[in-house]
Amino acid sequence: xxxxxxxxxxxxxxxxxxxxxxxxxxxxxxxxxxxxxxxxxxxxxxxxxxxxxxxxxxxxxxxxxxxxxxxxxxxxxxxxxxxxxxxxxxxxxxxxxxxxxxxxxxxxxxxxxxxxxxxxxxxxxxxxxxxxxxxxxxxxxxxxxxxxxxxxxxxxxxxxxxxxxxxxxxxxxxxxxxxxxxxxxxxxxxxxxxxxxxxxxxxxxxxxxxxxxxxxxxxxxxxxxxxx
DNA sequence: GCGACAG
DNA sequence: ATCTTGTCGC
Numbered sequence: 001x002x003x004x005x006x007x008x009x010x011x012x013x014x015x016x017x018x019x020x021x022x023x024x025x026x027x028x029x030x031x032x033x034x035x036x037x038x039x040x041x042x043x044x045x046x047x048x049x050x051x052x053x054x055x056x057x058x059x060x061x062x063x064x065x066x067x068x069x070x071x072x073x074x075x076x077x078x079x080x081x082x083x084x085x086x087x088x089x090x091x092x093x094x095x096x097x098x099x100x101x102x103x104x105x106x107x108x109x110x111x112x113x114x115x116x117x118x119x120x121x122x123x124x125x126x127x128x129x130x131x132x133x134x135x136x137x138x139x140x141x142x143x144x145x146x147x148x149x150x151x152x153x154x155x156x157x158x159x160x161x162x163x164x165x166x167x168x169x170x171x172x173x174x175x176x177x178x179x180x181x182x183x184x185x186x187x188x189x190x191x192x193x194x195x196x197x198x199x200x201x202x203x204x205x206x207x208x209x210x211x212x213x214x215x216x217x218x219x220x221x222x223x224x225x226x227x228x
Numbered sequence: 229g230c231g232a233c234a235g
Numbered sequence: 236a237t238c239t240t241g242t243c244g245c
Contacts, residue, residue, distance in 0.1 A: 042235090043235070043236085044235090044236070044237090045235090045236055045237070046237095048237080048238095049236075049237075085234090085235060085236070086233095087232080087233035087234070087235090088233075088234085090234055090235055091234095093235080094235075115234085115235075116234050116235065117234050120234085121234080122233095126234065127234075127235085141234085143234050143235085144234080144235085145233095145234065145235090146233090146234080147232095147233065147234040147235095148232095148233085148234085179245090180244090180245075185234080221236095222236095
């Protein structure tokens with residue numbers, strides 16, 4: 001049987017066991033090639049959830065104009081939704097479609113920002129971490145809300161952040177990306193540290209809550225701006 | 229047993 | 236995530 005079929009059509013029990021195994025393969029140290037292109041990934045749904053829409057936006061990294069970055073490529077890929085949303089198993093629902101979008105990409109980014117958690121997950125394998133292993137690329141998870149971990153209250157100033165803990169381990173950061181707005185949850189996915197993750201997210205932040213890569217991918221994956 | 233729970 | 240217009244606030 002095709003490995004891909006095996007990998008994604010798992011019962012919750014098996015999916016959780018696989019996450020525990022895959023998490024052992026994560027590299028939580030920096031192993032990035034010089035960054036020239038950064039991709040943003042997000043998934044949306046249509047037809048009441050029957051169709052999954054994956055959006056990937058590739059931006060050219062330019063420290064001279066950042067956070068204003070030019071879009072060099074963008075792809076939207078649709079396919080039938082294969083499984084429901086189950087807290088903790090999001091990657092099994094979203095990654096197949098995300099991979100479909102990446103296959104259509106002509107540019108291979110050196111860094112990928114994903115809408116969701118990296119290792120800030122019960123078994124340390126949020127969608128960003130899982131996707132990083134599949135793509136073998138550095139990934140950062142930027143979630144709009146918390147899934148796992150404890151933290152103190154974060155300051156009100158833009159840039160303030162507090163660590164996100166799983167026991168004594170720091171698994172991410174709660175970042176005030178913009179004043180007067182709920183903070184975002186940043187966590188490394190694969191081949192990157194939390195410190196480097198925060199540095200890149202901050203560099204890509206332009207007066208908005210989300211960094212440019214995922215902000216633009218969100219817009220593409222969402223239903224309003226980009227219509228059918 | 230009772231909550232919590234990315235998107 | 237998605238269903239959905241106007242409206243309050245910096």
